[in-house]
Amino acid sequence: MYKIVHKEILSEVILLFEVQAPQIAAKARPGQFFILRLDEKGERIPLTIADTNRDTGTITTIFQVVGRTTREMSKLNVGDGILDMVGPLGEASEIENFGRVVCVGGGVGVAPVYPVAKALKEAGNEVIAIIGARNKELLFWEDKLAAASNQLIICTDDGSYGQKGFVTQAVEQVAAAGKIDCLWAIGPMPMMRAMAATTKPLGIKTIVSLNPIMLDGTGMCGACRVSVGGETKFACVDGPEFDAHQVDFDLAMRRLSYYKEEEKRAEAVANCQCGGDGQCHG
Amino acid sequence: MPRLIMEKYAMPLQPAAERVQNFTEVALGYDQETAVAEAKRCLECKKPKCIEGCPVEVPIPQFISLMKTGDFQGAIRQIKAKNSLPAVCGRVCPQESQCEQLCILGKKGEPVAIGRLERFVADYQLAGSGDDVQNQLAKKVITKSKKVAVVGAGPAGLTAAGDLAKMGYQVTVLEALHVAGGVLMYGIPEFRLPKAIVQQEIEAIKKLGVAIKTNYVVGQLATVDELLAAGYAAVFIGTGAGLPYFMNVPGENLNGVYSANEFLTRANLMKAYRFPEYLTPVKAGQRVAVIGAGNVAMDAARVALRLGAGESSIVYRRSEKEMPARHEEIEHALEEGVKLALLTSPVEFHGDQKGNLTAMTCIRYELCEPDQSGRCRPVALKGSEYKMPVDNVIMALGQGPNPLVGRTTPDLELNRWGNIVANEANGITSKAAVFAGGDIVSGAATVILAMGAGKKAAQAIDQYLKQKI
Numbered sequence: 001m002y003k004i005v006h007k008e009i010l011s012e013v014i015l016l017f018e019v020q021a022p023q024i025a026a027k028a029r030p031g032q033f034f035i036l037r038l039d040e041k042g043e044r045i046p047l048t049i050a051d052t053n054r055d056t057g058t059i060t061t062i063f064q065v066v067g068r069t070t071r072e073m074s075k076l077n078v079g080d081g082i083l084d085m086v087g088p089l090g091e092a093s094e095i096e097n098f099g100r101v102v103c104v105g106g107g108v109g110v111a112p113v114y115p116v117a118k119a120l121k122e123a124g125n126e127v128i129a130i131i132g133a134r135n136k137e138l139l140f141w142e143d144k145l146a147a148a149s150n151q152l153i154i155c156t157d158d159g160s161y162g163q164k165g166f167v168t169q170a171v172e173q174v175a176a177a178g179k180i181d182c183l184w185a186i187g188p189m190p191m192m193r194a195m196a197a198t199t200k201p202l203g204i205k206t207i208v209s210l211n212p213i214m215l216d217g218t219g220m221c222g223a224c225r226v227s228v229g230g231e232t233k234f235a236c237v238d239g240p241e242f243d244a245h246q247v248d249f250d251l252a253m254r255r256l257s258y259y260k261e262e263e264k265r266a267e268a269v270a271n272c273q274c275g276g277d278g279q280c281h282g
Numbered sequence: 283m284p285r286l287i288m289e290k291y292a293m294p295l296q297p298a299a300e301r302v303q304n305f306t307e308v309a310l311g312y313d314q315e316t317a318v319a320e321a322k323r324c325l326e327c328k329k330p331k332c333i334e335g336c337p338v339e340v341p342i343p344q345f346i347s348l349m350k351t352g353d354f355q356g357a358i359r360q361i362k363a364k365n366s367l368p369a370v371c372g373r374v375c376p377q378e379s380q381c382e383q384l385c386i387l388g389k390k391g392e393p394v395a396i397g398r399l400e401r402f403v404a405d406y407q408l409a410g411s412g413d414d415v416q417n418q419l420a421k422k423v424i425t426k427s428k429k430v431a432v433v434g435a436g437p438a439g440l441t442a443a444g445d446l447a448k449m450g451y452q453v454t455v456l457e458a459l460h461v462a463g464g465v466l467m468y469g470i471p472e473f474r475l476p477k478a479i480v481q482q483e484i485e486a487i488k489k490l491g492v493a494i495k496t497n498y499v500v501g502q503l504a505t506v507d508e509l510l511a512a513g514y515a516a517v518f519i520g521t522g523a524g525l526p527y528f529m530n531v532p533g534e535n536l537n538g539v540y541s542a543n544e545f546l547t548r549a550n551l552m553k554a555y556r557f558p559e560y561l562t563p564v565k566a567g568q569r570v571a572v573i574g575a576g577n578v579a580m581d582a583a584r585v586a587l588r589l590g591a592g593e594s595s596i597v598y599r600r601s602e603k604e605m606p607a608r609h610e611e612i613e614h615a616l617e618e619g620v621k622l623a624l625l626t627s628p629v630e631f632h633g634d635q636k637g638n639l640t641a642m643t644c645i646r647y648e649l650c651e652p653d654q655s656g657r658c659r660p661v662a663l664k665g666s667e668y669k670m671p672v673d674n675v676i677m678a679l680g681q682g683p684n685p686l687v688g689r690t691t692p693d694l695e696l697n698r699w700g701n702i703v704a705n706e707a708n709g710i711t712s713k714a715a716v717f718a719g720g721d722i723v724s725g726a727a728t729v730i731l732a733m734g735a736g737k738k739a740a741q742a743i744d745q746y747l748k749q750k751i
């Protein structure tokens with residue numbers, strides 16, 4: 001059992017957990033993730049390691065409630081345990097001193113971009129962080145991103161906070177002001193696709209972190225396959241970070257939707273009267 | 283001299299029509315009376331050939347002899363001295379090409395059903411009737427201060443761990459998944475190998491004092507070098523052949539194209555056949571095609587039927603004669619309604635706007651004169667392409683070595699496919715204190731060969747550690 005030692009509700013749909021996992025905490029590097037299974041009947045789902053504390057032996061993860069597992073997880077409290085956690089998984093981000101770098105986090109993607117920004121700043125880069133959300137209520141970790149960057153730009157779609165507009169527009173402004181040597185963009189698939197389309201004509205090296213459906217996370221099943229530069233890659237061992245300009249986003253987005261019906265059914269039975277075997281929902 | 287009975291006693295099976303509706307075991311096992319009768323067929327040869335066919339040298343005539351008198355506890359003690367997973371091996375060993383192939387009785391009639399007898403006594407013991415044997419056999423005997431790490435809890439790793447524990451070493455098994463067992467848990471389906479039985483046999487290995495840490499990916503949480511630096515005097519690597527191969531044809535990443543590993547892992551390890559009680563989904567649509575014709579392909583095709591597929595077909599480039607699966611598995615699959623599309627292979631997959639698979643284009647083959655390996659070479663027939671509607675495709679084309687340990691252990695020699703290079707007789711690798719065996723060395727093989735490799739490596743590790751002061 002991996003014990004939850006701290007819980008924060010960041011917005012209506014976004015939560016933060018700090019979990020006791022000393023071995024993972026000791027090894028995790030920016031860009032890596034873990035896979036959890038809440039209980040015996042649970043699904044294995046991947047989440048990014050958003051922060052670690054080696055002194056307390058804990059890791060921090062931030063997740064958005066989108067379906068059955070994340071909803072069940074949101075009901076757990078400090079003192080409760082998670083049955084299985086395996087990690088760190090995936091390749092770490094390639095951190096070096098590039099010069100002037102931009103780290104873009106969209107929605108819940110603000111969490112995974114934070115450790116990358118922090119490491120880039122420690123490596124001597126000038127870091128410009130751009131975080132975006134639909135509205136003010138959905139924003140979090142403004143203070144942490146401010147500390148991990150030299151400049152922080154906040155965007156909301158509705159203009160309720162920071163500047164009104166998309167993160168792609170902010171990137172165009174930053175690019176107009178000076179050369180960007182490298183850019184990380186982490187967030188929902190449509191946002192990463194839009195970012196790739198924005199930076200490609202500008203010739204900015206761009207890295208995205210892909211989030212395909214995963215199962216084992218060790219390269220054994222191929223569920224997480226994505227197409228990069230026309231080649232099939234397994235995101236759990238070859239990624240999750242890839243060159244944005246080589247990624248087939250349309251394919252990646254279609255692959256995420258394969259289990260829509262089953263996901264709905266899993267959510268429906270969670271609220272039903274028949275004891276969860278699905279009979280009352282067919 | 284009693285009359286020789288030329289045929290094996292038949293294995294009672296769940297009727298095909300019934301069993302395709304469920305995931306419970308197909309082969310029901312002998313009852314006590316049949317087991318004793320089958321045991322009595324054994325000639326107890328002076329120079330028994332059967333043992334030579336068993337990679338772990340189970341004392342076959344000896345255990346069968348005890349069975350004849352109803353001494354099942356004695357029999358299991360004999361087996362367990364050599365084989366720590368008899369309930370598994372009795373079920374899944376390809377006996378027809380191992381112990382039973384060499385059985386002397388097999389020259390005149392059918393060989394003794396060694397596997398079925400092994401299964402019977404193993405089940406007898408697991409059912410509780412042999413509990414005291416279990417406890418006598420499985421006693422903690424840690425007498426040595428040296429620690430050994432075993433990477434991977436498949437049959438190779440578990441066997442090495444059990445044997446090393448019996449020698450008195452402190453053994454820790456590190457397993458990437460959330461349960462131990464390797465392919466026995468995630469690959470081979472419940473209806474051929476009940477998972478509760480695998481776990482019971484693993485419990486017996488734990489009773490020897492073996493510690494098993496699950497959720498531990500070597501290469502990530504610790505590299506092999508870090509394990510050695512942390513005080514493990516030797517490391518055994520048994521990480522298996524877990525990397526699925528695809529065909530590299532267009533449309534292969536459409537939704538609905540699975541690797542056999544993914545399909546079987548969802549169904550077996552994650553129990554997707556009980557969705558939504560268990561939360562992992564899996565799909566087997568109206569028409570399922572499995573590419574390949576080995577044991578893995580048969581398992582996938584049979585799982586698809588049980589998940590409700592209307593039609594489940596094996597699509598294979600060669601003819602029935604060349605199908606590499608065990609004869610019994612093919613027979614069971616055909617009885618259940620699995621169809622064969624032979625001399626056929628897909629060249630492209632097609633999908634709808636949502637990216638879901640809808641059809642595949644296949645090409646027909648014909649067999650030409652045998653190649654160097656003696657197998658007939660399939661040749662594609664130009665212009666024979668045709669389209670076949672299909673909802674799910676399962677690729678069962680074989681598996682390569684799991685890459686994580688190789689990538690993170692720079693001085694460990696790998697061959698050009700990425701398998702670890704190790705001496706077959708003792709598991710010694712190019713790196714001091716590091717041993718390897720099972721599918722990670724041999725490529726995808728069998729449970730018992732992996733166990734044999736684990737056993738030999740355990741002996742070599744013992745020798746190595748004794749020499750080291």
Ligand SMILES: Cc1cc2nc3c(=O)[nH]c(=O)nc-3n(C[C@H](O)[C@H](O)[C@H](O)COP(=O)(O)OP(=O)(O)OC[C@H]3O[C@@H](n4cnc5c(N)ncnc54)[C@H](O)[C@@H]3O)c2cc1C
Pocket residue numbers: 033043045046047048049061062063064065066067068069070071108111112210211212213214240256257259260263264
């Ligand atoms: C490497 C990696 C890192 C991730 N890090 C985070 C993170 O830090 N925070 C976070 O909130 N989420 C993260 N995700 C996504 C997270 O895994 C999914 O949101 C989760 O699996 C949904 O499970 P569920 O049962 O609650 O929802 P489900 O009912 O299974 O899914 C609901 C919907 O969410 C989408 N979805 C399903 N699986 C995934 C997936 N693997 N990735 C993205 N969307 C998915 C689909 O569109 C689906 O229809 C990450 C995914 C990967 C692969």
Ligand SMILES: Cc1cc2nc3c(=O)[nH]c(=O)nc-3n(C[C@H](O)[C@H](O)[C@H](O)COP(=O)(O)OP(=O)(O)OC[C@H]3O[C@@H](n4cnc5c(N)ncnc54)[C@H](O)[C@@H]3O)c2cc1C
Pocket residue numbers: 218374375376433434435436437438439456457458459462463464465466469470471498499500501520521522523524546577578581684686687719720721722726727728729730732
């Ligand atoms: C579907 C299927 C059906 C089969 N049917 C039969 C049959 O009927 N009869 C038969 O004899 N054989 C059968 N086989 C083959 C047999 O299962 C294998 O040959 C055997 O399991 C190999 O054992 P192993 O210990 O080498 O590897 P595996 O069983 O593959 O175990 C390796 C273990 O190592 C773990 N691992 C991998 N990488 C790491 C890492 N970096 N860190 C920690 N752990 C790691 C894996 O998670 C896994 O648990 C079948 C195989 C499949 C896939």
Ligand code: SF4
Pocket residue numbers: 335336337338339340342365371372375377380381382396397400730
């Ligand atoms: S372990 Fe396998 S090969 Fe050996 S005797 Fe038993 S069934 Fe035969």
Ligand code: SF4
Pocket residue numbers: 323324325326327330331332333342343384385386387388393394396
């Ligand atoms: S070879 Fe066959 S008959 Fe002879 S001892 Fe072995 S099992 Fe019995």
Ligand code: FES
Pocket residue numbers: 213214215216217218219220221222223224225234235236237
């Ligand atoms: S999740 Fe199975 S190979 Fe990546």
